[in-house]
Amino acid sequence: MRYIDPHIHMVSRTTDDYRSMGQAGCVAVTEPAFWAGFDRSSAQGFYDYFRQLTEHEPRRAAAYGIRHYCWLSVNPKESEDVTFAREVMELIPGFISKPNVLGIGEIGLNKNTVNELAIFEEQVALADRLGQLILVHTPHLEDKLKGTRLIVDAIRRNANVDPERVLIDHVEEHTVKMVLDAGFWAGITLYPDSKCTPQRAADIVETYGHERLWANSAGDWGHSDPLAVPKLRMEMARRGHSLQVIERLLYENPARFLGQCPKFHLDGV
Numbered sequence: 373m374r375y376i377d378p379h380i381h382m383v384s385r386t387t388d389d390y391r392s393m394g395q396a397g398c399v400a401v402t403e404p405a406f407w408a409g410f411d412r413s414s415a416q417g418f419y420d421y422f423r424q425l426t427e428h429e430p431r432r433a434a435a436y437g438i439r440h441y442c443w444l445s446v447n448p449k450e451s452e453d454v455t456f457a458r459e460v461m462e463l464i465p466g467f468i469s470k471p472n473v474l475g476i477g478e479i480g481l482n483k484n485t486v487n488e489l490a491i492f493e494e495q496v497a498l499a500d501r502l503g504q505l506i507l508v509h510t511p512h513l514e515d516k517l518k519g520t521r522l523i524v525d526a527i528r529r530n531a532n533v534d535p536e537r538v539l540i541d542h543v544e545e546h547t548v549k550m551v552l553d554a555g556f557w558a559g560i561t562l563y564p565d566s567k568c569t570p571q572r573a574a575d576i577v578e579t580y581g582h583e584r585l586w587a588n589s590a591g592d593w594g595h596s597d598p599l600a601v602p603k604l605r606m607e608m609a610r611r612g613h614s615l616q617v618i619e620r621l622l623y624e625n626p627a628r629f630l631g632q633c634p635k636f637h638l639d640g641v
C-alpha cells in the first residue's frame with residue numbers, strides 16, 4: 373500500500389532506510405529544514421544544507437523510487453540568535469524556486485521565547501511575500517499547549533495567510549482540536565516509544581476524524597523510526613479501519629495539502 377512520509381529528515385538517515393521505506397510503499401517524502409543537533413557556526417552552514425536538501429537528497433531518494441521534496445527555513449532553536457536567523461532568511465529567496473522546494477518550514481517555537489516568536493512571525497511574513505505553503509513545528513512536552521496557542525495567534529495576526537495553506541505539526545490529544553478548529557491542517561508525529569505512538573495516533577484519528585490530518589515519522593538523527601507511518605497503517609488495519617480510510621490519511625491527505633504547491637506531483641521520480 374502506498375504512503376507519503378511528509379515530515380522526515382532524510383539527511384540524517386542511511387540509504388538502507390530509503391530502501392526499507394520504498395519496500396514498505398513510501399512513494400514520496402518531504403523534508404523540512406531543521407536543527408542539525410548542533411548550532412551552525414555561520415549562515416554559510418545553511419547555504420550548504422539548503423544545497424544538500426535541494427540538489428543532493430532528491431537524487432539519493434530517486435534511487436529507491438521515492439520523490440523527495442523539502443522546506444526551507446531557520447529552525448526555532450537557532451532562531452534565538454536573531455541576527456544569525458536573519459542572515460539565514462536572506463538565503464531563502466535564492467533557493468525557493470528550486471524544483472523540489474514546497475514552502476517555508478519547519479518554523480515555529482521551541483522554548484516559546486520572545487526571539488523565537490519574532491523570527492517565527494518574520495518567516496510567516498516571508499512565506500506570505502513569496503506565496504509559499506507553511507509547515508510549523510510545535511514545541512514538545514510542557515511547552516506544547518502554550519506554544520501552539522502562540523503560533524495560532526501569530527499566524528492569525530498575518531491576515532493574508534490562508535490557514536488551509538498552513539500545516540501545524542506534532543499535534544497531540546490536547547492541541548489537535550485547537551488547530552483544526554482554527555482551519556489549519558494538523559500533523560501527527562509518530563515516535564517509537566515516547567510522545568505519540570501509533571496507538572495514540574489511531575486514538576486521535578478515531579476521536580477527531582481524518583479531515584485535514586496527516587501522519588509522519590519525523591525520523592532524524594535521534595531515536596526515531598523511519599517506518600513509523602506503515603506501523604500506524606498496521607495499527608489502524610488491526611482495529612478494523614477500511615483501506616479507504618487508511619489510504620486517505622496516509623496518502624491522499626498529504627497529497628492534497630502538498631498539492632497546493634504546483635511543484636508537487638507523484639508521477640515517476
Ligand SMILES: [Zn+2]
Nearest residue numbers: 404406478590
Ligand atoms: Zn522535524
